[in-house]
Amino acid sequence: MSNTATAAPHAAAHTATKRTILMCRPSHFTVSYRINPWMHPDAPTDTARALAQWQRLHDVYEDLGFEVSVIDDRAGLPDMVYAANGGFVLDGIAYGAKFQHPERRPEAAAYMDWFAAHGLTVAEPHEVNEGEGDFLLAGDVILAGSGFRSAQASHAELARLFGREVLTLTLIDPRFYHLDTALAVLDPEPGPDGDCTIAYLESAFDAPSLATLRERFPDAIIASEADAAILGLNSYSDGRNVVIAERATRFAGQLRERGYDPIGVDLSELLLGGGGVKCCTLDLHGAHLEAAR
Ligand code: ARG
Numbered sequence: 001m002s003n004t005a006t007a008a009p010h011a012a013a014h015t016a017t018k019r020t021i022l023m024c025r026p027s028h029f030t031v032s033y034r035i036n037p038w039m040h041p042d043a044p045t046d047t048a049r050a051l052a053q054w055q056r057l058h059d060v061y062e063d064l065g066f067e068v069s070v071i072d073d074r075a076g077l078p079d080m081v082y083a084a085n086g087g088f089v090l091d092g093i094a095y096g097a098k099f100q101h102p103e104r105r106p107e108a109a110a111y112m113d114w115f116a117a118h119g120l121t122v123a124e125p126h127e128v129n130e131g132e133g134d135f136l137l138a139g140d141v142i143l144a145g146s147g148f149r150s151a152q153a154s155h156a157e158l159a160r161l162f163g164r165e166v167l168t169l170t171l172i173d174p175r176f177y178h179l180d181t182a183l184a185v186l187d188p189e190p191g192p193d194g195d196c197t198i199a200y201l202e203s204a205f206d207a208p209s210l211a212t213l214r215e216r217f218p219d220a221i222i223a224s225e226a227d228a229a230i231l232g233l234n235s236y237s238d239g240r241n242v243v244i245a246e247r248a249t250r251f252a253g254q255l256r257e258r259g260y261d262p263i264g265v266d267l268s269e270l271l272l273g274g275g276g277v278k279c280c281t282l283d284l285h286g287a288h289l290e291a292a293r
Contacts, residue, residue: 014259016240017189019066020289022089022114022282023058024073026050026081031272035101036177038274050269054081057243057265057280064241069289071114079104081270082279084132084180086111089284090142090162094120097131100149119290123161129154132282133178138185139196140164141216145179147171147206167216169209175229176204180278182228183213186221186237186260188283197221197258199251201228221258227251234276236283243277 029050031039061068073080080086086107088095094115097108108125116122127150129135134150135158136143142162144155147170159166169179176182182204186197199221202210213220223233232248242255246264255262267276 014187014240016064016238019061019064019188019238020069020284020286021061021066021236022069022071022083022086022284023054023061023280024071024080024083024086026054026078026270027073028075028078029081029270029273030078032078033101033103035103036274037174038271040272043272045272046269050081053265053267053269054280057267057277060243060263060265061281064238066238067289069118069284071111074106074110077104077107077110079273079275080107080110082133082273082275083111083282084279085130085178086282087115087131088129088135088158089115089120089132089282089287090137090164091285092120092287093123093161095123095129095131095158095161096125098125098128098154099130100128117292118287119293120287125154125157127151127154127157129158130178133180133279136179136183136185137188137283137285138198138217139187139190139194142166143169143179143183143185143198145169145171145182148174148177167212169212170206171204172206173204176201177274178279181231181234181274181276184233184235184237184242184278186242186255186258187239188237188285189239195219199223199233199254201225201233204228221251221254223254224250231271231274231276234278236278236281245271245276 134145235244252262
């Protein structure tokens with residue numbers, strides 16, 4: 001392996017896996033309401049710039065060999081670009097989102113219609129949940145965030161639906177209101193011994209959640225406040241290549257030390273809505289998609 005000579009002891013050879021993802025073009029992106037501390041409706045946004053930055057992310061994914069689908073965006077739904085919130089898809093089942101804030105509620109049906117039209121089995125949610133923004137598959141376990149958006153009751157619904165262990169993690173800092181703003185999964189497919197590396201910001205979690213994370217993921221990368229404060233953790237990995245905010249330079253170094261290849265992108269415009277790389281990316285976990293019906 002070419003990179004093992006310089007790599008730190010933790011570093012192993014990482015294998016990239018082909019990802020199947022869903023994205024949504026930000027043609028109608030703006031900040032017209034405030035549902036997280038990042039959003040300032042009085043400050044200007046530049047939709048053309050958002051589109052150009054998003055296109056670059058999309059092209060990076062295609063260059064990595066991902067299968068990228070794009071859902072039609074809808075006028076009047078400026079946050080629809082954050083596709084991670086559109087649901088949680090695993091084993092061909094799409095657990096629909098049920099948004100907490102009325103401004104985003106119509107997005108749920110748009111995404112569920114897309115899932116159904118592409119051959120996924122849609123499970124209508126009973127509990128408030130914001131999809132992969134709060135639910136991240138880490139090995140065999142689903143890490144589930146709560147505290148600001150997804151209700152804890154949705155974690156039980158998720159466990160019943162997918163028959164997997166669900167670990168509840170409570171977020172306490174309003175800047176990190178979705179789990180994917182405070183925690184990143186670096187190995188989307190578990191390694192041979194079932195291990196999975198994650199990265200997270202300690203101060204984003206309450207004490208019991210932090211104890212759980214330390215116990216279950218003793219080798220995790222601990223991110224810096226500076227990187228997290230520009231949503232650097234809001235990143236997406238194929239197991240070797242990790243697409244991150246280019247300003248998250250410390251995180252990039254930590255990733256390199258562990259044998260990952262960070263790829264920096266600039267999504268500064270989408271940060272105005274409180275989202276980054278991962279928010280724009282919904283992992284379909286290898287779903288076999290049918291042509292739209
Ligand atoms: N403005 C959106 C909201 O507050 C941003 C969503 C970001 N998505 C994410 N997966 N963290 O709901």
